[in-house]
Amino acid sequence: MAVTFLDRSHSIAPPDWSRWLIPPAALSVHLAIGQAYAWSVFKPPLEKALGLSGTLSALPFQLGIVMLGLSAAFGGTLVERNGPRWAMFVSMTCFSTGFLVSALGAFTSQYWLVVLGYGLIGGVGLGIGYISPVSTLIKWFPDRPGMATGIAIMGFGGGALIASPWSSQMLESFGSTPSGIGTSFLIHGVVYAVFMSLGVFLVRVPAEGWKPKGWEPTAAKARSMITTANVSAANAIKTPQFWCLWVVLCFNVTAGIGILEKASPMITDFFRGTSVPVGATAAAGFVALLSLTNMLGRFVWSSTSDFIGRKNIYRMYLGVGALLYLVIALAGNSSKVVFILAAMVILSFYGAGFATIPAYLKDMFGTYQVGAIHGRLLTAWSAAGVLGPLIVNAIADSQKRAGKQGPDLYTTSFYIMIALLVIGFIANELVRPVSVKYHEPESADAAREEAK
Template sequence: MALGFLDRSHSIAPANWSRWLIPPAALSVHLAIGQVYAWSVFKPPLEETLGLSGTQSALPFQLGIVMLGLSAAFGGTLVERNGPRWAMFVAMSCFSSGFLISALGVASSQYWLVVLGYGVVGGVGLGIGYISPVSTLIKWFPDRPGMATGIAIMGFGGGALIASPWSSQMLQSFGTDNAGIATTFAVHGVVYAVFMSMGVLLVRVPAQDWRPAGWKPGNGDSGNAMVTTANVSANNALRTPQFWLLWLVLCLNVTAGIGILEKASPMIRDFFAETSVPVGAGAAAGFVALLSLTNMLGRFVWSSTSDIVGRRNIYRFYLGVGALLYLVIALTTNSSKIVFILSAMVILSFYGGGFATIPAYLKDLFGTYQVGAIHGRLLTAWSTAGVLGPLIINAIADSQEAAGKTGPALYTTSLFIMMGLLVVGFVANELVRPVDPKFHEPVEDNPPLSRKESQ
């Protein structure tokens, strides 16, 4: 149980509390844990210093994403019960400690400590931190759930926009030997602890009977069969085909984006290495930051758009157009940097938009009762994708390199695989229908968790 200051009952907002203070609280956590998207900046120096392959240097990132999904799945009910302040504190402690353990690992040339610190301990911080504000935001913004979750979750996508150039500058200043990388990791751990503490202090949950002025359940949703005013428990959600269809949609959309994102820095350098204007390390780090920017903006823009056009329609856009853009990159190879960069930017905006839209999609189908716990369980799809995406990209690139191939040939096969995955996701999204009423909670039983909010 959460005790004292961290207890949920101590974070219930007073009557005059502004709901617009909640997105900044969420952003302070998501901007920090979004650093995971800048992991590719550390790959080349770690590979050189510790003698790692591309597949080995991806392991902390992959394991971090696996732990994100697992901790979100198993911790979702605890987050609902103990509240966002407790969850943000746990996330801060684990994420920052992960960097400090990794610093020790690099300093002592013990790579397993980097894997343990960043991948396992930090990964738990990623998962708890990621879901910590989601159900709270939906409860504060039932009138605009896509926009609300988009504001917060765009911070996760935008974390690398800050971390990528910041990490590159620290590596340049401290050096890329063991001591320099270790110092960079240690600074990350301390700074992120301070930054995330702002969310712990600021976050509040609404009182049980709070509603936005002039809003009633069902407002603006009449005629939309995909939006329910009923509620489904987390356990019952697992028994519905809708949950597993959305699990597949999220898994395939993430797989198609995360592999390239994890490999972004070395990938763009490999792609254009044999052209007249190769891409240097600084420009590659800039490309990572640019992808982070579109990842971040996509989370807000596309999820806000979903409030207007509907969740299923926006996923049709993500998956269908995304597949076409992978085809464009594969066919143009390294003939145009502009085509490559713009296509990657749009794909990453869809990747980010998919993350930000999925909580609202879940709210539409399952209601707000245990949406945080349902979202946590769904994030096991991210765990799966966190292994599949980098594994596909890195393993194929390593095998092609071993076969003597260079440039775009290292990645062409992977691009076609990603395109196929998005097509399968498109079909899964088309099969989503409203949840059968037999899974709905009886109105009078609706919410033990909500009653805890008023205690």
């Protein structure tokens, strides 16, 4: 019975189904798995309770992001074949189980179980859950792909807006001991399982041949950077466009995730020794604020890309982002306002990069297997999930050992991020329409077969 319910064929929408029910279904999953962005709230308690360094306490998060990219890459074709309901169920099971295993690790002070649970098992839930609604949303909203994916994927950025104060409050209530951390993990696993099940029951795929009333594909594809053909996932990875976009995503993510993973201790370190230091509560508020801009950026900027084009919007993400990092590096701890505002805009570009990339892929490769192509591209996130936190944590740890403090712990990292964003900007400039030799010979028939 459960297997039948999860079959793609049993989730085809009836003729009168409203496409506006699909974004809430996607949000129920993305708001849950977006908890990953609140990991920095758990870092200080884990470091204190288990005697970990900043680099070690980042491992669950780093492994989770690595598994996100790998499971999205290898599971993308399965998600396309089995449908979003099956994918959301798998995501819910893995993500919640990951928290339960992490709870066991905290209770027993076995940190490797936290890494296994949150990073490995939960990371699979992150990857499958992240891509589960993408191709479905693009099929339901071919007239506004940037807006549609932005609505859903903003949930991933906004997950920490809920999780950060919630997790902080639980740690305050239960204590920052191994037992208190374990209880917090346990509650997370149970609550997220219930919340994500809403998406499993609500999601639908459009019937074959469905299109929005009054929308004509030929009129929508008039821009030179939007293809009228389709490219398979196997052919997409052979194109220079795919690898240019891989570099764009990887370095845009690296620049943002380095701040996000260490946001709470970073702002505390940055302004320690100043006249107005930042305490734990204010640092948790900073994490929530970054989550808010991360979330809003995914919707606002990706929706804007429907009007000004994907290439132009990425010019802004990468170019302005590099300038803002320079502002932070030069300003140091002279102004909290400058630091916070610049970090907020950088994180809005970071989140928007995720929300815009599915629409960019749809423009380049068509709707045929766009979910599988997106999954493969998310290996860039895996690389960035290691690279960003490694750069920031390793340099900060090294500077601490050298006796430095305040902005000096992070300035070198910021200059590295500027260089990476400039490389990403150049890669975006190299993107051109895909050569016809990579197109499917009968793309219309292929797209119909994929939709079945």
